[in-house]
Amino acid sequence: MTKKAKVYLNHDGGVDDLVSLFMLLQMDNVEVTGVSVIPADGYLEPATDASRKIIDRFSTYPVEVAKSNSRGKNPFPSDWRIHSYFVDALPILNESGTMEAPLSELPAHKHIIETLKNTEEKTVLLFTGPLTDLSRALEEAPEIQEKIERLVWMGGTFENGNVQEPEHDGTAEWNVYWDPEAAYQIWQTDIEIDLVALESTNKVPLTPAVRNLWAKDRNYEGVDFLGNCYAGVPPLVYSETNSTYYLWDVLTTAAVGREDLVTRKVVHCTVIPDGPSQGRTVIDPNGKPVNLVYDTDPAAFFAYLVELAKKAAP
Ligand code: AGV
Ligand code: CA
Numbered sequence: 001m002t003k004k005a006k007v008y009l010n011h012d013g014g015v016d017d018l019v020s021l022f023m024l025l026q027m028d029n030v031e032v033t034g035v036s037v038i039p040a041d042g043y044l045e046p047a048t049d050a051s052r053k054i055i056d057r058f059s060t061y062p063v064e065v066a067k068s069n070s071r072g073k074n075p076f077p078s079d080w081r082i083h084s085y086f087v088d089a090l091p092i093l094n095e096s097g098t099m100e101a102p103l104s105e106l107p108a109h110k111h112i113i114e115t116l117k118n119t120e121e122k123t124v125l126l127f128t129g130p131l132t133d134l135s136r137a138l139e140e141a142p143e144i145q146e147k148i149e150r151l152v153w154m155g156g157t158f159e160n161g162n163v164q165e166p167e168h169d170g171t172a173e174w175n176v177y178w179d180p181e182a183a184y185q186i187w188q189t190d191i192e193i194d195l196v197a198l199e200s201t202n203k204v205p206l207t208p209a210v211r212n213l214w215a216k217d218r219n220y221e222g223v224d225f226l227g228n229c230y231a232g233v234p235p236l237v238y239s240e241t242n243s244t245y246y247l248w249d250v251l252t253t254a255a256v257g258r259e260d261l262v263t264r265k266v267v268h269c270t271v272i273p274d275g276p277s278q279g280r281t282v283i284d285p286n287g288k289p290v291n292l293v294y295d296t297d298p299a300a301f302f303a304y305l306v307e308l309a310k311k312a313a314p
Helices: 015-024 044-058 083-088 108-118 132-140 142-147 180-187 208-216 221-230 248-257 298-312
Strands: 005-011 030-037 065-067 123-127 148-154 193-196 262-271 281-283 288-296
Touching: 005 015, 005 108, 005 248, 015 030, 015 044, 015 083, 015 221, 015 248, 015 298, 030 044, 030 108, 044 065, 044 083, 065 108, 108 123, 108 132, 108 142, 123 248, 132 142, 132 180, 142 148, 148 248, 180 262, 193 248, 208 221, 208 298, 221 298, 248 288, 248 298
Parallel strands: 005 030, 005 123, 030 065, 123 148, 148 193, 193 288
Antiparallel strands: 262 281, 262 288
């Protein structure tokens, strides 16, 4: 049997972040070494509790959860952050009435340092929110860079941004915009980055057809859980709005378990740390090379998702 990849997840409590944790726990070729929660696109308490309850219900091995004490420069809209309460309240996560998964005493960035040091092999870092905790971890313990296999990140865009805020020109993606300085710092390192940008997920919007697919298999507890999570967010029907949900983080996570689901190419780029374009990622021949996901097979991706969810709870 081939060895399992050691994967550490830092997420920010959105619906697709929590679904990412659920999926990751089902992968035969992955061992989740730790999870931390940063209060960006979600609120800290419900996002942490939901993570622990997902581990309780759907993991076959123990996983520790840590809370971040990082705060961003540009807060996410509360209309989006509130989704973390919805997932945390789903009956399937509250049936037992208990919360057993261990909560670390360490803040997320120290938890990252400790977990990487205590893991013999190199770790794949999966970040589905801002990079603040990684930037702080590297600042405090630069030696952990040697223990990082690569960083797989949902963040950035080289096309249209999704930030619509006063004092910004709209060119940035939210995970970068929340803490542009953190992304800028990571771009100064030699860490290998697999980047799932906004446009990388163009082929995987949440649609009524996708919801129907999950509804059909709702007799599987895991698939029912998927459907319930995504019942709380708006799908793409006629045309896209700023609230339309894509499977951003879930595609990013799926690409960790099944690298063949996406195609990548090397692009050189930089991050703008401040000003009206803060958080924008720009193509720059002198910038850092990253492996940008530019295409995916949506049918294979959705099939993999259902396959994992069926395995979670038959
Ligand atoms: O920009 C995408 C990131 C992903 O990590 N998040 C959502 C995913 O978890 C922010 C975001 C952009 N548009 C959103 C977002 C929306 N309409 N609702 C909630 N979050
Ligand atoms: Ca996220």
